[in-house]
Amino acid sequence: MPHPHATDLEHLARQVGEAAGLAVVGVQLHTHRIPMTLQVLVRRADGSDVNLDDCAALSAPLGEALEASALLDAPYVLEVSSPGIGEDLITDRDFTSFRGFPVVVHRLGAAAAAETTQEGLLLERDAEAVRLNVRGRVMRVPRQEVVRVRLISPRDGP
Numbered sequence: 001m002p003h004p005h006a007t008d009l010e011h012l013a014r015q016v017g018e019a020a021g022l023a024v025v026g027v028q029l030h031t032h033r034i035p036m037t038l039q040v041l042v043r044r045a046d047g048s049d050v051n052l053d054d055c056a057a058l059s060a061p062l063g064e065a066l067e068a069s070a071l072l073d074a075p076y077v078l079e080v081s082s083p084g085i086g087e088d089l090i091t092d093r094d095f096t097s098f099r100g101f102p103v104v105v106h107r108l109g110a111a112a113a114a115e116t117t118q119e120g121l122l123l124e125r126d127a128e129a130v131r132l133n134v135r136g137r138v139m140r141v142p143r144q145e146v147v148r149v150r151l152i153s154p155r156d157g158p
Contacts, residue, residue: 003029005071012069013040016062021045022054025083035075038066041083047093050082089149095125102154105130106147115147122149 003009010027017024017040026041042058044050059080066072089095089103101122109116120132120139129140130149 003031008069008071009038009066012065012071013062016065017042017058018045020054020058020061022050022058033077035077036072037077037079038072039079039081041081043082047091055080055082087151089122089125089151092125095122095130095149098122098151099124102152103132103149104152105132105141105149107141107145108147119152125149 006027006029009029010024013027014024021044022042023045024040024042026039028039030037030039040058040062042050042055044054059078062080063078066076066078089098099122102119103122105118105120106115107118108114118132118134118139118141120134123131123133123138125131125143127143129142130146132139132141
């Protein structure tokens with residue numbers, strides 16, 4: 001069951017993050033931890049990498065805004081961090097940064113409701129398609145069929 005103030009907490013984090021030049025990409029409240037933990041995941045608004053100083057710069061004003069809002073009435077820990085790389089590739093920068101990395105492309109199957117996947121090494125994404133190297137062959141997945149592209153761990157040898 002979600003916390004009754006989850007939406008308000010996310011809204012507050014987004015406002016404070018925006019003022020700091022950061023885009024909040026996720027907010028989770030872990031109530032099962034003692035003390036509970038509010039995890040806020042951020043990226044820079046311009047798409048460049050987030051560093052420790054960026055996280056620290058948001059932590060103090062966000063902590064003050066949380067205290068002033070009184071949305072959390074129990075002790076909590078605030079964690080501000082980058083979402084990391086184990087995630088979906090979304091921006092053009094993501095697709096450029098992770099060229100040559102192993103990915104899985106989730107795509108619409110022949111039946112519009114069915115979803116299939118294709119693994120390979122990311123070659124590029126342009127306006128028309130995502131291109132993968134699949135065992136030495138270039139595979140083209142039309143962009144309109146792409147549901148998502150996600151980084152995966154490299155497989156061990158053959």
